[in-house]
Amino acid sequence: MKRIAIIGAGAAGCFCAANLRKMAPEASVTLFEAGPKPLAKLAITGGGRCNLTNSFEGIRSLKEAYPRGERVMKRALKEFSVQDTLDWFTAAGVPLTLQEDHCYFPVSQNAMDVVRCLQRGIKGCELKLNALISEISPRASLGRNDNMSTNRDNMSVISSEVEKSKWMVNGECFDYVVITGGGGSIERIAAGLKLETVPPVPSLFTFNIKDKALTSLMGLVVDASVSIPGSGFKADGPLLITDWGLSGPAVLKLSSYAARYLSEAGDKAPLSVNWLHSSESEVRDTLAVLARENAAKLLLSTHLLPSRLWEHIVLKAGLRKDIRWGELGSKGMNKLVATLVGDNYFIEGKSKFREEFVTCGGVSLDAVELGTLQSKKYPGLYFAGEVLDIDAITGGFNLQAAWSTGYVVAKSIVKSL
Numbered sequence: 001m002k003r004i005a006i007i008g009a010g011a012a013g014c015f016c017a018a019n020l021r022k023m024a025p026e027a028s029v030t031l032f033e034a035g036p037k038p039l040a041k042l043a044i045t046g047g048g049r050c051n052l053t054n055s056f057e058g059i060r061s062l063k064e065a066y067p068r069g070e071r072v073m074k075r076a077l078k079e080f081s082v083q084d085t086l087d088w089f090t091a092a093g094v095p096l097t098l099q100e101d102h103c104y105f106p107v108s109q110n111a112m113d114v115v116r117c118l119q120r121g122i123k124g125c126e127l128k129l130n131a132l133i134s135e136i137s138p139r140a141s142l143g144r145n146d147n148m149s150t151n152r153d154n155m156s157v158i159s160s161e162v163e164k165s166k167w168m169v170n171g172e173c174f175d176y177v178v179i180t181g182g183g184g185s186i187e188r189i190a191a192g193l194k195l196e197t198v199p200p201v202p203s204l205f206t207f208n209i210k211d212k213a214l215t216s217l218m219g220l221v222v223d224a225s226v227s228i229p230g231s232g233f234k235a236d237g238p239l240l241i242t243d244w245g246l247s248g249p250a251v252l253k254l255s256s257y258a259a260r261y262l263s264e265a266g267d268k269a270p271l272s273v274n275w276l277h278s279s280e281s282e283v284r285d286t287l288a289v290l291a292r293e294n295a296a297k298l299l300l301s302t303h304l305l306p307s308r309l310w311e312h313i314v315l316k317a318g319l320r321k322d323i324r325w326g327e328l329g330s331k332g333m334n335k336l337v338a339t340l341v342g343d344n345y346f347i348e349g350k351s352k353f354r355e356e357f358v359t360c361g362g363v364s365l366d367a368v369e370l371g372t373l374q375s376k377k378y379p380g381l382y383f384a385g386e387v388l389d390i391d392a393i394t395g396g397f398n399l400q401a402a403w404s405t406g407y408v409v410a411k412s413i414v415k416s417l
């Protein structure tokens with residue numbers, strides 16, 4: 001009987017195990033989990049509601065959802081699509097519902113239903129809890145490679161000869177190993193095997209901005225676009241003003257696109273806000289019409305944005321509170337347009353978004369076969385979920401990556417059994 005070890009009983013590990021149980025019930029699957037229970041993180045996803053996946057309707061390209069790993073996800077989604085996710089969970093007793101923002105949640109709005117469903121799915125697997133794995137080693141199978149050393153310095157020699165190797169995990173021998181999850185201990189395993197990795201940095205966070213005039217507007221939400229001048233990074237969507245700075249989907253997206261850039265900059269960078277998410281010429285045309293039609297009215301009485309924010313922008317543009325549209329002139333108009341489309345702030349640091357974050361970086365996609373997610377260097381070693389250099393913006397895309405990559409690995413292993 002073939003033995004499969006899965007490191008990490010999170011979303012990807014349990015989904016992979018549940019599919020292995022379905023596809024190859026005769027195989028023996030052991031899950032090693034560092035924590036005291038499986039799926040602890042899944043239980044708190046989506047604020048306890050679990051945003052399982054996304055219809056992908058709100059995104060123009062896969063790269064928009066997956067700033068890292070788009071190529072792998074394209075292939076993985078062909079193997080296990082959003083529809084497959086809906087069918088899989090519905091068949092397993094968790095019907096899903098689609099929100100207006102394209103996010104799917106369980107009809108029950110309870111992440112624990114997803115957790116219990118996966119717990120049912122891994123029944124029959126051996127689950128080893130409080131089992132932190134910090135090292136795995138390839139071991140030659142009986143025969144030609146019998147007395148091979150696993151000395152790390154000799155790893156390149158070993159790797160060229162481990163074709164039919166077995167794996168030692170926690171003193172037990174396995175035919176296949178699947179590494180999932182992220183974080184320091186997984187990095188140690190990767191380092192031990194001299195796997196190519198991309199240094200991990202956090203993604204999905206909100207921006208701290210020390211600007212009292214801005215933060216006094218906390219609670220306001222507008223459709224805007226945000227960018228980091230000079231970097232090329234830009235994102236749009238609802239922008240939320242908070243008591244510490246800026247948040248909302250536009251900022252979370254930008255934090256994802258610019259995760260590595262911001263990390264290298266010590267989480268400090270200029271930020272430009274286009275409050276109307278429109279081009280300069282569009283804004284100029286709109287304002288010209290307003291100025292013509294409301295010449296005698298106060299600028300503050302006819303606003304394009306919530307009144308408090310509009311006043312903030314008028315003042316920031318250096319205009320008087322009591323100025324009338326007819327008094328704006330071309331100078332005043334230029335200042336107002338410039339502030340509306342390029343209001344400048346400075347990001348002083350990051351804050352968490354409802355405790356949700358993902359890791360940008362991990363095992364390099366150059367180190368894995370894209371179709372099977374098997375290590376190029378070590379046959380029999382697979383990766384799924386956040387351990388790979390794949391991460392997404394918020395909206396269910398990260399869990400979809402866990403389901404799709406977990407499925408691809410299960411299918412690849414079953415094919416080679």
Ligand SMILES: Cc1cc2nc3c(=O)[nH]c(=O)nc-3n(C[C@H](O)[C@H](O)[C@H](O)COP(=O)(O)OP(=O)(O)OC[C@H]3O[C@@H](n4cnc5c(N)ncnc54)[C@H](O)[C@@H]3O)c2cc1C
Nearest residue numbers: 008010011012034045046051133181185385386396398399
């Ligand atoms: C608060 C929060 C909310 C989120 N909400 C959403 C959401 O609604 N929708 C969405 O798409 N994404 C969400 N995410 C992201 C999503 O949870 C992750 O992308 C997903 O869980 C990744 O799955 P994974 O199995 O790769 O990793 P994990 O779920 O992190 O599972 C990895 C498991 O491996 C274990 N482990 C790690 N190292 C070792 C080791 N050395 N030995 C043994 N075990 C080990 C860990 O204890 C963990 O249980 C959220 C993240 C957070 C933090």
